[in-house]
Each structure stands twice: as C-alpha cells, then as structure tokens.
Amino acid sequence: MIRFVPLRRRVRDSIARFTRDARATVLIEMAFAIPFLVLVGFGGLEIANLTLTQxxxxQIGLNAADNASRIAAGSNLAQPQVRETDINEVFAGVxxxxGNLDFKTHGRIILSSLERNDDGGQWIHWQRxxxxxxVESSYGEAGDGEEGTDFPGMGFEGAEVTAAAGTAVMFVEIYYxxxxxLYGKVVGQRRMHxxxxxNIREARDLTQVYNPSSVAVSNCD
Structure with missing residues (x-):
C-alpha cells in the first residue's frame, strides 16, 4: 500500500531537517561573511598599493636628484659642462x-640647480x-634669488637646503x-609630493646649461 505524505508536511519536514543540519548554518554564515571578507581584502590591497606607490x-625623486648630481661632460682641459641632453636623460630614467605608473600623464618632476649668487645669497640658477x-614648484622658480640675500634656499620653511660657494645642489620636487x-571614491584624490x-659630485661649469646638439629643452612652462 502506497502512503502519500501531504505536501505541507513534506515541506515542514524538509525545513526541520535543514534547520537541524549544521551545514546549513555554515552556508548562512558564509553567505554573510564572504562579501565582507572580499571588501576587507580588496581594501587592504588598495592600502598596500597606495603605500607602495608613495x-x-x-625613490624616483631620490634617484633623479642623485643622477642629476653626477651629470657633467667635458675634458681635463676645462670644467665639465651640464648639457640639455644630460638633463633629458635623467628624465628618461624617471x-x-x-614603469606602469604612467608618470608622464599623472606626474611632474621639477629639477632645480640651487647655487650661490654674487652677493652670497641663494639662487635658483636654472630649472627643468x-x-x-x-603644478609649479613649491619653493621657487628659475631666477629667484639672483640678487641679494633674501632668498633662503629650497625646502620646508626653517629647514631650507642651501648651496655652498662654488658648488650647486640638485634639488628635486616630484608630484604624482x-x-x-578599486576604491577611487573612498580613497579620494591623493596628490603625492x-x-x-x-650636492654635485664634482666641480662643473656653473655658468649655463649647454645645448650643442640643439635638443628639446625640458622647460617648466
């Protein structure tokens, strides 16, 4: 004899078995937990990427300043010269x-030659x-401090970098x-600086930046 169980009872029994099954509890917990874990995981990835990019x-700014301090071309018969092509090569290294930061589109690097003027003050001789x-330099532009002693140097107020007589400091500002x-709206616009x-590594001709090959000048206009 075939016994038919009413549909309502079968549904009730199925629900009862489901509620007694520990696997159901795990499934429910995972359903709630997975979105949160994904959110936290990608948030951590964003923070890590932000820190790594900074x-x-x-490091790019440090290397650019270091490379600029080494550039000079010439012979033993005259002081080495700084050329526009040398500066462009520093920027090519940047x-x-x-790499994949797309720096040209989203960044800017400003290289300044900080020197002493004839009055003993600080002077931004040239800038590329x-x-x-x-963006513009936060600490001055080419020609600032050419005369007098009012220009304090470059850098944070009260802790400015200065150049000694007969030498120059390659000062780099980098913005990105x-x-x-993923979390653009959460992170917001962040401009890194x-x-x-x-200091230049050896004596060089400080009178000008030479351009014997007539290459493009990386002006700050």
Whole structure:
C-alpha cells in the first residue's frame, strides 16, 4: 500500500531537517561573511598599493636628484659642462623607473640647480621639468634669488637646503596623482609630493646649461 505524505508536511519536514543540519548554518554564515571578507581584502590591497606607490615616488625623486648630481661632460682641459641632453636623460630614467605608473600623464618632476649668487645669497640658477601634471614648484622658480640675500634656499620653511660657494645642489620636487585600483571614491584624490637634494659630485661649469646638439629643452612652462 502506497502512503502519500501531504505536501505541507513534506515541506515542514524538509525545513526541520535543514534547520537541524549544521551545514546549513555554515552556508548562512558564509553567505554573510564572504562579501565582507572580499571588501576587507580588496581594501587592504588598495592600502598596500597606495603605500607602495608613495615609496616608489619617493625613490624616483631620490634617484633623479642623485643622477642629476653626477651629470657633467667635458675634458681635463676645462670644467665639465651640464648639457640639455644630460638633463633629458635623467628624465628618461624617471619614466623608466616609474614603469606602469604612467608618470608622464599623472606626474611632474621639477629639477632645480640651487647655487650661490654674487652677493652670497641663494639662487635658483636654472630649472627643468618633466610630466604633464599642472603644478609649479613649491619653493621657487628659475631666477629667484639672483640678487641679494633674501632668498633662503629650497625646502620646508626653517629647514631650507642651501648651496655652498662654488658648488650647486640638485634639488628635486616630484608630484604624482595617485591612481586607485578599486576604491577611487573612498580613497579620494591623493596628490603625492616628495623632495630630494644632492650636492654635485664634482666641480662643473656653473655658468649655463649647454645645448650643442640643439635638443628639446625640458622647460617648466
């Protein structure tokens, strides 16, 4: 004899078995937990990427200042000269080191030659730039301090970098607009800024930047 169980009872029994099954509890917990874990996981990835990018930007600025402090071409018969092509090569190194940051589009590096003027004050003799980000130097532009002693140097107020007589300091400012991975609205627009300075490694001709090959000048206009 076939016994038919009413549909309502079968549904009730199925629900009862489901509620007694520990696996059901795990499924429910996972259903609630997985979205939260994904959110936290990607949030951690964003923070890690932000920190790594800031470190990379800082290192790029340090390397650029270091490389600029070494550039000079010439012979033993005269002081080495700084050429526009040498400066452009420093900026080419910046782009190579930046890699996938798309630095030219989202960043800008400002290289200044900080020197002593004839009055013993600080002077930004020349300045070159690379990158499309529309920012200006936070510490001065080419020609500042050419006369007198009012210009204190470059850097944070009260802790300015200064150049000694007969030498020069390659001062770098680097800016970069951070490109978020996923949480752009949460992270918001973040403009990274870093500075670096190196004294030139050997005596060089400080009168001008030479351009014997007539290459493009990386002006800051």
């Amino acid at each position: 470190t990379r930007i800082s 782009e190579t080191q930046a 730039c690379y990158g499309d980000l529309d 607009d951070y490109q978020p991975l 870093s500075t670096a300075a190196f």
